[in-house]
Amino acid sequence: MIQETIVTTLSAAGIVHIAPMGVHVDGVDFSILPFKPSTTLNNLLETGAAVVNCCDDVRIFAGCLTGRRDWALKSAERIKGFYLAASLAHTELKLQCVEDDELRPRLICKAVHTVNHSPFQGFNxxxxxxxxxxxxxxxxxxxxxxxxxxxxxxxxxxxxxxxxxxxxxxxxxxxxxxxxxxxxxxxx
Structure with a gap:
């Protein structure tokens, strides 16, 4: 199943990157397939960690694609990284392996921590x-x-x-x- 999420990653220099991304989810396994080149890809390869944010505020999705990336963040609990303060839930991931590809490598990650922050009220x-x-x-x-x-x-x-x-x-x-x-x- 592919879930439309917001992925937050951290560079080795400590700079947060926020990107909307369809993430393949299978239980505790998450596959992230960023296009080359991408900051998400670079950050995940550098640090081996990411956070998948489940969010119903579509302004964050649109904002990231239109240069608006100043969204409130909170520190992750089990990895070095951040999650969106507006997320309904977040899952902290650790990179397990990489299946390289010329266009879209598959970054296979394991969930190490999941937190539900608010109930999902449904989409309109x-x-x-x-x-x-x-x-x-x-x-x-x-x-x-x-x-x-x-x-x-x-x-x-x-x-x-x-x-x-x-x-x-x-x-x-x-x-x-x-x-x-x-x-x-x-x-x-």
């Missing part, structure tokens, strides 16, 4: 729309613009029906990036 369609739009933003160089436009048109339906202030703010950040990258695309 606007949160889903923002998550999917964030994934589109991360693939702007790999997808045709007509595909991006048709996806945004569809996602806008759920956004318009269900969005609260957080979702509208996150969506606006993502649409700013789209506008900068592709003038003339129809935005909601």
């Amino acid at each position: 369609r606007a949160q889903f729309a923002v998550l999917e739009a964030a994934i589109l933003i991360s693939r702007l160089d790999r997808l045709p613009w007509d595909k991006i436009q048709s996806e945004l048109d569809y996602l806008g339906i759920g956004l318009n029906k269900c969005a609260g202030d957080r979702e509208l703010e996150a969506w606006a950040w993502l649409m700013e990036v789209i506008e900068q990258r592709r003038p003339g695309i129809r935005l909601l």
Whole structure:
């Protein structure tokens, strides 16, 4: 199963990196497949640790893709690292092995500590729309613009029906990036 999460890593120099990422989860085994090159990949290889954050604040997903990475953090308990203060739950991971690949190496990690901070209240369609739009933003160089436009048109339906202030703010950040990258695309 792939879970859309926020991965926090720490460089050897002690600099925190926050990145949205689909993580493959199988019990206590977590596989992280960052594209090369990436800060997440470098940090995990340098330190051998990461934190997977389960979060329902879609502004963090959108923010990380639009240059907004100043999110409150708390110290991890069993590894050297940090988790998001806004996370509903976090799992601290230690790197077990690396399956190298030219494009996306597989970093296989083991869960060493999991904490639930708040109950999950469920997602609404606007949160889903923002998550999917964030994934589109991360693939702007790999997808045709007509595909991006048709996806945004569809996602806008759920956004318009269900969005609260957080979702509208996150969506606006993502649409700013789209506008900068592709003038003339129809935005909601």
